[in-house]
Amino acid sequence: MTFLNAWVLFGLIPIYFIYKKHAHPNRQTKLLYLSLFFMFLAMARPAYENAYVEENFNSHDYIIALDASYSMQANDLKPSRYELAKAAIKKLIKEHPKDRFTLFAFTSSTLLISPPTTDTEISMMALDALNPKYILTKSTNLKNLFKTVAKLPMKQKNLIIFSDGGDEHDITSLAKIAKRSSIIPYIVATATQKGAALKKDGKYIKDFRKSIVISKINPMLVDLANATNGRYYQLTSLSDIDQLSHDLQSQQSKKEHIKVKTYKELFALPLIIAFILYFLGITKLSQHIFVFLPLVLFLPNKSHANMLDFYYAHSAKTAYKEQKFHDAARNYAKLTPSQQSYYNLASAYYKAGNYKKAVEFFTQIKTQHRALKQKIFYNLGNCAVKIKKYDRAKNYYIDALLLGDDADALYNLNLLRKLKLKTAKDVSKMMPHNQSTQKKKKSQKQSKKKNSKKSSAAKKSSNQSANEKTNGAGSSKRSKQKLSRKQVSKKRRGIYKFTYKAYEKINKGYTNEKEPW
Numbered sequence: 249m250t251f252l253n254a255w256v257l258f259g260l261i262p263i264y265f266i267y268k269k270h271a272h273p274n275r276q277t278k279l280l281y282l283s284l285f286f287m288f289l290a291m292a293r294p295a296y297e298n299a300y301v302e303e304n305f306n307s308h309d310y311i312i313a314l315d316a317s318y319s320m321q322a323n324d325l326k327p328s329r330y331e332l333a334k335a336a337i338k339k340l341i342k343e344h345p346k347d348r349f350t351l352f353a354f355t356s357s358t359l360l361i362s363p364p365t366t367d368t369e370i371s372m373m374a375l376d377a378l379n380p381k382y383i384l385t386k387s388t389n390l391k392n393l394f395k396t397v398a399k400l401p402m403k404q405k406n407l408i409i410f411s412d413g414g415d416e417h418d419i420t421s422l423a424k425i426a427k428r429s430s431i432i433p434y435i436v437a438t439a440t441q442k443g444a445a446l447k448k449d450g451k452y453i454k455d456f457r458k459s460i461v462i463s464k465i466n467p468m469l470v471d472l473a474n475a476t477n478g479r480y481y482q483l484t485s486l487s488d489i490d491q492l493s494h495d496l497q498s499q500q501s502k503k504e505h506i507k508v509k510t511y512k513e514l515f516a517l518p519l520i521i522a523f524i525l526y527f528l529g530i531t532k533l534s535q536h537i538f539v540f541l542p543l544v545l546f547l548p549n550k551s552h553a554n555m556l557d558f559y560y561a562h563s564a565k566t567a568y569k570e571q572k573f574h575d576a577a578r579n580y581a582k583l584t585p586s587q588q589s590y591y592n593l594a595s596a597y598y599k600a601g602n603y604k605k606a607v608e609f610f611t612q613i614k615t616q617h618r619a620l621k622q623k624i625f626y627n628l629g630n631c632a633v634k635i636k637k638y639d640r641a642k643n644y645y646i647d648a649l650l651l652g653d654d655a656d657a658l659y660n661l662n663l664l665r666k667l668k669l670k671t672a673k674d675v676s677k678m679m680p681h682n683q684s685t686q687k688k689k690k691s692q693k694q695s696k697k698k699n700s701k702k703s704s705a706a707k708k709s710s711n712q713s714a715n716e717k718t719n720g721a722g723s724s725k726r727s728k729q730k731l732s733r734k735q736v737s738k739k740r741r742g743i744y745k746f747t748y749k750a751y752e753k754i755n756k757g758y759t760n761e762k763e764p765w
Contacts, residue, residue, distance in 0.1 A: 413466020
């Protein structure tokens with residue numbers, strides 16, 4: 249056994265000295281201190297270590313860095329270097345929806361604009377929220393970028409850089425940082441060899457010699473890619489990004505494996521003991537507990553609840569969602585017997601393909617609840633079809649319909665009569681089925697005529713108490729309506745904005761720049 253938060257136990261040291269100051273503590277005081285001890289024990293999270301489990305990860309981490317310096321406003325690429333690079337980044341993110349991307353903008357300083365996320369909408373909004381006109385710095389510092397990326401927790405840092413190279417020349421120091429921090433750069437040169445003149449306020453920018461400043465690709469980008477075992481690409485149009493996307497996909501074919509240690513936590517036991525001791529400490533029951541204790545043994549005990557029911561229920565529900573139906577059934581079987589536990593257990597056996605076991609537990613549920621009985625008969629009919637007891641299945645569907653309107657049971661019963669189930673293919677058509685809208689409306693009209701004499705109160709109660717069928721354990725039959733992708737993007741749009749302090753970080757030190765052109 250181990251403690252996941254063992255440092256919490258150090259809090260018992262001052263409590264021990266406080267307890268020692270009491271000259272003659274009474275019984276209730278001792279119980280309160282003992283309750284506090286078990287409370288700290290629960291917060292320390294005692295747990296058993298399970299065996300290591302190897303898990304596969306299909307997604308990969310990528311870091312995208314966008315050069316936001318003034319030279320990226322050059323128009324040798326249309327509409328501009330910056331706008332073309334931004335469009336290429338969006339295309340790249342859309343083509344890799346399962347991967348996790350981190351976005352940076354950099355000039356002489358580096359700014360995180362989107363933390364690691366697989367949510368493509370958040371990445372897009374963060375990219376659109378960055379406005380280069382609020383960035384005062386003009387130069388490009390790749391060394392600062394490499395140092396910032398080196399601090400990220402990723403084991404291998406795949407760094408995709410969109411830049412024209414700027415004024416960087418120190419390849420040796422960049423290669424050392426990349427090697428030490430496992431940085432693999434994918435450099436996308438966002439400029440042309442011919443270059444373009446830079447303008448400011450409609451006028452050409454000139455250097456100290458009064459010559460017009462021409463911004464071109466920095467040739468050191470090729471040498472940097474070679475020195476760091478990276479890749480080099482040149483961006484002239486959006487189609488040029490396809491080669492980079494292909495290279496990233498070929499890297500994804502190598503699945504990553506990692507061993508994960510799991511624990512079975514036992515914090516519930518000391519927590520329950522702490523509450524019991526606290527209750528005894530603040531009441532006078534502790535003085536009479538030994539008098540009433542023998543009487544408890546003779547009292548009729550109708551409650552058979554298990555203390556670990558919450559753990560088994562959670563494990564079973566998790567296994568069911570992961571479609572590990574045998575594991576789910578095994579955990580449901582450990583729960584305290586009840587209508588719900590038997591229903592979920594039978595549902596798990598049904599999903600696992602053990603239809604005889606499902607029938608065994610469905611038939612053990614004794615209830616006077618009409619809606620629940622109806623669902624049990626329906627599920628028994630499904631089980632009977634699976635084990636090829638077609639006459640018995642008809643009877644179960646009829647029993648379900650006698651208890652009230654059930655479009656699914658009516659559809660299956662009519663299908664049994666029409667098909668006569670001559671082939672196994674007919675059975676596969678039957679369950680699960682997808683009714684057309686016309687057939688649903690027809691069956692609903694027929695069932696309304698049969699049940700027109702029933703009171704509205706009975707219909708209301710049956711609708712409120714309706715449980716799910718074998719299409720899921722513990723979930724309701726109606727699913728919540730999901731928002732479309734366009735509605736989600738509309739809902740989120742306009743929320744993501746950079747504050748003044750965010751731009752202040754990337755503008756740090758701009759007053760020290762000298763002729764960044």
